[in-house]
Amino acid sequence: MNQHGEPSHHVDSVRTYVGVLIALLIATIVTALVATLDLGPFNIIVALGIACVKMMLVVLFFMHVRYSTLLTRLVMIGGLMWLAILLLLSFVDFGTRGWIGVPGK
Amino acid sequence: MATAAITAERETYLNSAYGLKSWLLTKDHKRIAVLYFITISIFFAIGGTFAGLIRLELLTPEGDLVSSETYNKLFTMHGVIMVFFFLIPSIPATLGNFFLPMMIGARDLAFPRINLLSWYLLIAGGAFAIFAMVAGGVDTGWTFYTPYSTSYSTTYVIATALGIFIAGFSSILTGLNFVVTVHRMRAPGMTWFRLPLFVWSHYATSLIQVLGTPVIAVTLFLVLCERLFHLGIFDPALGGDPVLFQHLFWFYSHPAVYIMVLPGMAVISEIVSTFSRKPVYGYAFVAFSSMAIAVIGFLVWGHHLFVSGQSLYAGLVFSFLSYFVAIPSAVKVFNWTATLYRGSISYDTPMLYAFGFIGLFTIGGLTGLFVASLGMDVHVTDTYFVIAHFHYVMVGGTIMAYLGGVHYWWPKMTGRMYPEGFAKLSALVIFIGFNLTFFPQFILGYLGMPRRYHEYSQEFQLLHVLSSAGASVLAVGYIMPAIYFLWSLRYGPVAGANPWGASGLEWRTPSPPPTHNFDRIPVVTFDAYDYSTVIPTEVNDVGH
Numbered sequence: 001m002n003q004h005g006e007p008s009h010h011v012d013s014v015r016t017y018v019g020v021l022i023a024l025l026i027a028t029i030v031t032a033l034v035a036t037l038d039l040g041p042f043n044i045i046v047a048l049g050i051a052c053v054k055m056m057l058v059v060l061f062f063m064h065v066r067y068s069t070l071l072t073r074l075v076m077i078g079g080l081m082w083l084a085i086l087l088l089l090s091f092v093d094f095g096t097r098g099w100i101g102v103p104g105k
Numbered sequence: 106m107a108t109a110a111i112t113a114e115r116e117t118y119l120n121s122a123y124g125l126k127s128w129l130l131t132k133d134h135k136r137i138a139v140l141y142f143i144t145i146s147i148f149f150a151i152g153g154t155f156a157g158l159i160r161l162e163l164l165t166p167e168g169d170l171v172s173s174e175t176y177n178k179l180f181t182m183h184g185v186i187m188v189f190f191f192l193i194p195s196i197p198a199t200l201g202n203f204f205l206p207m208m209i210g211a212r213d214l215a216f217p218r219i220n221l222l223s224w225y226l227l228i229a230g231g232a233f234a235i236f237a238m239v240a241g242g243v244d245t246g247w248t249f250y251t252p253y254s255t256s257y258s259t260t261y262v263i264a265t266a267l268g269i270f271i272a273g274f275s276s277i278l279t280g281l282n283f284v285v286t287v288h289r290m291r292a293p294g295m296t297w298f299r300l301p302l303f304v305w306s307h308y309a310t311s312l313i314q315v316l317g318t319p320v321i322a323v324t325l326f327l328v329l330c331e332r333l334f335h336l337g338i339f340d341p342a343l344g345g346d347p348v349l350f351q352h353l354f355w356f357y358s359h360p361a362v363y364i365m366v367l368p369g370m371a372v373i374s375e376i377v378s379t380f381s382r383k384p385v386y387g388y389a390f391v392a393f394s395s396m397a398i399a400v401i402g403f404l405v406w407g408h409h410l411f412v413s414g415q416s417l418y419a420g421l422v423f424s425f426l427s428y429f430v431a432i433p434s435a436v437k438v439f440n441w442t443a444t445l446y447r448g449s450i451s452y453d454t455p456m457l458y459a460f461g462f463i464g465l466f467t468i469g470g471l472t473g474l475f476v477a478s479l480g481m482d483v484h485v486t487d488t489y490f491v492i493a494h495f496h497y498v499m500v501g502g503t504i505m506a507y508l509g510g511v512h513y514w515w516p517k518m519t520g521r522m523y524p525e526g527f528a529k530l531s532a533l534v535i536f537i538g539f540n541l542t543f544f545p546q547f548i549l550g551y552l553g554m555p556r557r558y559h560e561y562s563q564e565f566q567l568l569h570v571l572s573s574a575g576a577s578v579l580a581v582g583y584i585m586p587a588i589y590f591l592w593s594l595r596y597g598p599v600a601g602a603n604p605w606g607a608s609g610l611e612w613r614t615p616s617p618p619p620t621h622n623f624d625r626i627p628v629v630t631f632d633a634y635d636y637s638t639v640i641p642t643e644v645n646d647v648g649h
């Protein structure tokens with residue numbers, strides 16, 4: 001932050017960007033390889049886990065959120081919280097649907 | 106006459122430039138608001154025509170006016186047009202666009218070009234929807250439930266969904282623009298707790314638009330993918346889950362109700378304060394209740410899935426959470442009522458609409474508790490009870506507030522007054538017509554009349570005839586303002602800067618406002634609704 005309240009225009013070194021790029025490519029290859037293994041219920045957890053890590057790399061480095069103002073980070077966190085609401089309350093349904101049987105079956 | 110000469114010479118946003126190009130390429134938030142006014146009025150007329158045809162068909166128990174296929178298309182297109190192309194943009198894109206910058210003492214929104222882009226996106230989305238209608242219509246219902254929308258419907262689902270997808274971006278950009286504007290463009294001294302409650306409500310609305318609308322866009326995109334490429338997302342035969350569609354759809358579409366009604370509450374807060382000449386009772390509570398509605402509104406969507414095969418346990422959770430959203434709404438209703446207490450109340454047209462809103466929204470909200478309770482909802486799901494409930498919220502709430510707001514700010518936007526007697530009469534006609542249309546539908550639904558049927562058994566006819574009669578009264582009520590507003594543009598008495606003696610910054614600049622809103626950016630040294638700083642102006646009847 002400079003005195004006008006503008007976010008400072010921090011520029012990462014080329015090395016950092018290339019490093020992040022390589023990490024993203026490796027994660028993509030890992031995703032593809034994991035897809036060939038059957039991990040049972042963990043299939044989706046592993047796939048989404050890797051996707052989340054990749055997303056965070058893009059957000060923090062490529063989108064410069066690491067060096068942004070508190071408000072920008074709050075926007076990011078808000079978006080993630082709303083995604084969490086969507087997933088959590090949906091899983092309240094999907095996770096409990098088998099608890100009682102279907103009438104007539 | 107001297108006043109008239111001065112009025113004619115002063116530069117306003119209306120006479121600063123002429124010609125179609127000066128409107129279609131404008132970056133002035135006030136002109137863009139006018140473009141939105143014209144656009145959504147056309148959509149309202151189209152959607153209203155569909156409603157009229159629906160009510161005509163339902164005059165008789167037999168399906169004699171239109172075929173069942175046509176009837177399905179009529180109620181679908183009525184819903185699609187009214188929800189996505191009228192109600193969602195209605196107050197924010199017109200009154201919000203025009204007055205949110207003025208209320209915070211800004212010269213424009215933060216992103217004027219994006220503001221214009223959002224209007225073009227609405228036009229583009231609307232073009233797709235209208236194309237679908239002209240080409241042959243769509244019959245899925247405005248809710249696009251799968252598997253019908255993805256596998257069975259042979260109508261123009263893709264064009265309609267694409268139209269809503271595009272219009273969604275219009276809504277997101279408007280929300281984004283408002284959020285940034287409120288954060289960055291406030292005049293010196295305009296602290297957060299000096300903001301008019303109109304701004305707080307619009308801020309909360311904008312958060313919903315930004316956080317919720319992408320989900321409906323993605324959901325409709327997935328419907329398109331499944332329909333076009335047979336991707337297995339919602340179709341069980343392909344490994345999908347049809348209830349997943351309903352989760353995703355209502356994750357947006359329940360909060361969308363608040364995109365429609367929070368701006369209505371925004372308008373009512375301003376009107377109630379102005380015509381009671383008192384600050385809104387419990388300012389901070391009303392401000393935070395808007396934020397609470399925005400957040401809690403996202404936790405209740407499952408109440409649309411009670412009979413859709415959702416787990417009973419999820420139903421319990423969603424039913425429980427749904428009751429909570431009634432609290433901040435009730436806070437607002439109680440606080441408006443408390444504002445009236447010992448106020449010096451005047452019964453001008455905007456205030457009549459505000460009274461209409463408070464009563465009708467309360468009925469809509471309380472019947473929302475009926476349908477949010479698990480047992481009761483089983484009985485009334487997919488009946489006219491639900492239709493009546495959400496029309497009390499959307500028509501009795503949002504449209505009453507919208508009309509109240511248009512009457513309230515008309516002198517500011519145009520510099521002219523409308524004929525008060527006709528306006529009061531039309532408010533009364535709308536109130537009577539509305540209740541005659543929709544109250545019988547509560548009874549119809551409770552007695553078991555299902556929604557979306559073009560035939561029905563004999564015993565329902567009396568109530569249906571009452572409802573259709575009400576719809577024709579309502580139509581008269583809506584046509585009247587259209588006529589006298591057009592009349593007032595030319596012949597209405599000149600209004601002056603502040604005909605109501607209102608306190609907002611938008612009333613402290615001439616009517617119609619200059620292109621840059623204020624000759625000098627105001628420095629705010631007073632709280633919202635501080636009537637000790639107000640000098641009302643006389644209505645100057647030079648037109649006669």
Ligand SMILES: [Cu+2]
Binds near residue numbers: 359409
């Ligand atoms: Cu809902």
